[in-house]
Amino acid sequence: MRSLVLNVLVAVIWLLLQTQPTLLDFFVGAALGFLLLFLFRPVLHSGDYVRRVIAANVFVLLFAWEFLRACVQLIRLTLFVPVDRLRPDFLIYDVSGLTRLEILLLSHCVSLTPGTCTVDISHDFSRLYLHVLDCPDPAAVRRDIDNTLRRGILAFTR
Amino acid sequence: MNLYQEQISVGIMILGALLVLIAMIGIVRFPDVFCRAHALGKGLTLGLMILLFGIWLDPKTEVSGLKVIAAIFFQFVTLPVASHLIARLSYEKNLPRARRR
Structure with missing residues (x-):
């Protein structure tokens, strides 16, 4: 501070x-x-502050790249893929270890990254319900969120 | 720099408008409410951000930098929330959705 x-x-x-x-x-x-x-x-x-600021900047860059990738994927799905080929599905993502602020950031970022959109949260704030536009493999989507968004957010909030 | 500034800004604005158009095509084409919320949340956010960035570069429009940055920021914060609210409402109301085939 x-x-x-x-x-x-x-x-x-x-x-x-x-x-x-x-x-x-x-x-x-x-x-x-x-x-x-x-x-x-x-x-x-100020070592902690320096670390957090660097982590936040890295996360912003990473998120911008993910956001661009999401838009390219959306353009591809809209214009070049037949509608019958889409496999929309719901997905439950576990957020039980996170604070409220982290859940808020994560759900906002999830709405903007490739193929996923936040739908709802369970009453005890432990599970996020996501909707995935094209979901052949739910485990891959979870792994993707774990590796990019969750790790990036935790790097500067903790 | 100043010579091509107008052309560059018009080019960027056309790019943004095209993205908004693609998002709208997505809204018409996708099978159910949840997929449409996807098209709204992502396509419209980036499209409007690029459009506003183009307006910022335009030498003829008199807007100060901070105003456009604030506009871009609020687009970025509010549009995904709108798409989330649409998805959440249709989830609570149990609206019909396209099933996995």
């Missing part, structure tokens, strides 16, 4: 040093502040 305040403070100071402050300058300042926190992490005890 202290590291985040420091980072924003450096960004604002950088913004005040400019004659014509723009939005880009704020991001440049934030990046410079992050660099400082990275260099002085033994003194400022």
Whole structure:
């Protein structure tokens, strides 16, 4: 928390040093502040913050790639695959170990990644009901979510 | 840079419009409500994001950067929720769905 305040403070100071402050300058300042926190992490005890920010950025890139892949798949299924060939199905995904915030992030991201869409959650917040557009193999879909989204989200929330 | 900026922005906007069109074709073509929610959630989100990005690049439109970024952000946050709500409502109402063959 202290590291985040420091980072924003450096960004604002950088913004005040400019004659014509723009939005880009704020991001440049934030990046410079992050660099400082990275260099002085033994003194400022900001190692955890640095790790989380890097993990979050990696996750954003990974998610953007998954999102593009989802759209390519959607275009392929819409235009080039006959409707009878689709195998839509429901799937139960286990989220029992996660906090509410992580479940929220996961379900939002699941709605945007290839072939899956969040439908419902069980009352005790332990199972997500997903709908899969083309599902020949449910285990492969679960493994895919485990390896990309779940791992990426847990890397920066914990 | 400035010479081709307008052409580039128009090209990007056409790309976004095409994606929205494909999402709409998907909504008409897919067999049941859940599959249609897929087309809505993914195709429309990326389509509108690309469209707004094209507007941002257009030199003739007077919009500041932050406004378009906010618009893109809210599209990104709200559209998947809309598709989830449609899917959830039809799940609760037990609407007919295409079975696995």
